[in-house]
Amino acid sequence: VGELVQIGDVAEAVGLSLRTIRYYEEMGLVRPSSRSKGGFRLYTDADVARLLVIKRMKPLGFSVDDMRDLLAVRDQLDTPATTAPERAALQERLQVFRSATAARILALQDELVNAHRFADELLHAAEEHTAAGG
Amino acid sequence: VGELVQIGDVAEAVGLSLRTIRYYEEMGLVRPSSRSKGGFRLYTDADVARLLVIKRMKPLGFSVDDMRDLLAVRDQLDTPATTAPERAALQERLQVFRSATAARILALQDELVNAHRFADELLHAAEEHTAAGG
DNA sequence: GCTACGTTAACGCTGCGTGATAGTTG
DNA sequence: GCAACTATCACGCAGCGTTAACGTAG
Numbered sequence: 001v002g003e004l005v006q007i008g009d010v011a012e013a014v015g016l017s018l019r020t021i022r023y024y025e026e027m028g029l030v031r032p033s034s035r036s037k038g039g040f041r042l043y044t045d046a047d048v049a050r051l052l053v054i055k056r057m058k059p060l061g062f063s064v065d066d067m068r069d070l071l072a073v074r075d076q077l078d079t080p081a082t083t084a085p086e087r088a089a090l091q092e093r094l095q096v097f098r099s100a101t102a103a104r105i106l107a108l109q110d111e112l113v114n115a116h117r118f119a120d121e122l123l124h125a126a127e128e129h130t131a132a133g134g
Numbered sequence: 135v136g137e138l139v140q141i142g143d144v145a146e147a148v149g150l151s152l153r154t155i156r157y158y159e160e161m162g163l164v165r166p167s168s169r170s171k172g173g174f175r176l177y178t179d180a181d182v183a184r185l186l187v188i189k190r191m192k193p194l195g196f197s198v199d200d201m202r203d204l205l206a207v208r209d210q211l212d213t214p215a216t217t218a219p220e221r222a223a224l225q226e227r228l229q230v231f232r233s234a235t236a237a238r239i240l241a242l243q244d245e246l247v248n249a250h251r252f253a254d255e256l257l258h259a260a261e262e263h264t265a266a267g268g
Numbered sequence: 269g270c271t272a273c274g275t276t277a278a279c280g281c282t283g284c285g286t287g288a289t290a291g292t293t294g
Numbered sequence: 295g296c297a298a299c300t301a302t303c304a305c306g307c308a309g310c311g312t313t314a315a316c317g318t319a320g
Contacts, residue, residue, distance in 0.1 A: 006293095008299065018300085023284060038292040040300055056252050059245045064283075077259065094256055101253045108246045111193045115242060118190050119235045122228055125211065140319095142273065152274085157310060172318040174274055198309075 004034065004042040014051045021051065027064045029054060029071060060104050062097075070097055138168065138176040148185045155185065161198045163188060163205060194238050204231055 011018050024030050025041075030050045032041035050071060057067050073090050076082050082090070145152050158164050159175075164184045166175035184205060191201050207224050210216050216224075 006299075017285080019284060019286085022301095027283095036292080036300095038300085039302095040292070056248060056255075060249055060252060074259065094259065098253060098256050101249060101256065105246065105249045105253070108242055108249060112239065112242045112246070114190060115194055115235060115239045118194060119232060119239070121190075122232050122235065125208065125228065140274075151311080153310060153312080156276095161309095170274090170318080172274085173276095174318070 002044075004044060005048075007032075007041045007043070010043050010048055010051065013048060014055055016051060016055060024051070024054060024064070024067075027068065029064065029068050060101060061107075062100070066097075066100075069093070073097075136178075138178060139182075141166075141175045141177070144177050144182055144185065147182060148189055150185060150189060158185070158188060158198070158201075161202065163198065163202050194235060195241075196234070200231075200234075203227070207231075 005013075007018055007021055010016075011021060021030070025032070030047055033044045033047055034042045036042055053071065053074070054067050057070065062070070073093050076090050077087065139147075141152055141155055144150075145155060155164070159166070164181055167178045167181055168176045170176055187205065187208070188201050191204065196204070207227050210224050211221065
């Protein structure tokens with residue numbers, strides 16, 4: 001629960017490569033809460049949770065910049081010192097992500113239709129040439 | 135019908151950028167059937183059709199190499215000189231694309247579920263902080 | 269001869285994969 | 295002191311976007 005885990009365990013747990021995790025750190029998304037005496041990255045549960053957020057955002061087409069932005073909003077909302085007007089502004093930034101996600105959902109549905117059509121085309125192309133040679 | 139069109143018209147028609155169309159040519163996917171005296175690319179309907187196939191494959195996650203491969207299969211199937219045993223081999227290559235497309239459809243469905251969950255999370259995160267300050 | 273359109277480099281970018289080389293942990 | 299893990303460069307790659315500098319079409 002209050003465990004510190006190394007990058008390898010984290011990678012296996014969240015399904016990201018070591019390289020990817022280090023890359024996100026390099027880009028300012030997730031910093032391990034501490035390091036071992038020898039320099040090994042040590043992650044808390046909260047750190048892992050951040051990586052999971054990222055992993056969810058990735059297939060939605062969000063860029064690293066977008067992810068950093070959303071994580072920052074989350075951090076601010078979780079900060080008690082954040083004032084009400086500040087929270088209102090953060091809500092608007094969340095709204096942008098909701099819109100983008102909604103748009104992405106529509107795009108995915110389009111792609112699904114497209115994929116089915118393509119599969120059909122592949123079948124027809126196959127049949128045309130196997131049956132009566134048209 | 136037997137019209138030759140320039141790259142700009144093609145780009146608008148299929149929804150790809152000039153750069154992208156040239157890139158696909160560079161990669162050996164679609165060569166314009168001819169050039170103007172001064173060197174302008176001139177495309178036939180068949181050329182445009184090839185580009186449309188590519189445009190359909192792109193969101194399915196196929197690489198340029200994959201696309202070249204599928205177009206080659208198509209070309210072979212459309213060639214009357216292709217023998218029956220050759221056609222059988224081509225069918226097997228088509229099967230690979232069908233499998234990949236089926237897998238992609240499943241992946242897209244997963245991504246859709248993921249996207250909906252993410253949208254819900256965004257809503258909950260918003261509500262938690264707007265209503266009773268938890 | 270003007271304007272819109274096109275040509276070929278060639279460099280830039282994202283999101284990592286893939287070594288190389290060296291140090292750490294237990 | 296050995297195996298397994300990790301560290302930091304640093305280069306490579308796909309799939310284009312984006313100038314730059316210049317030629318063509320009509």
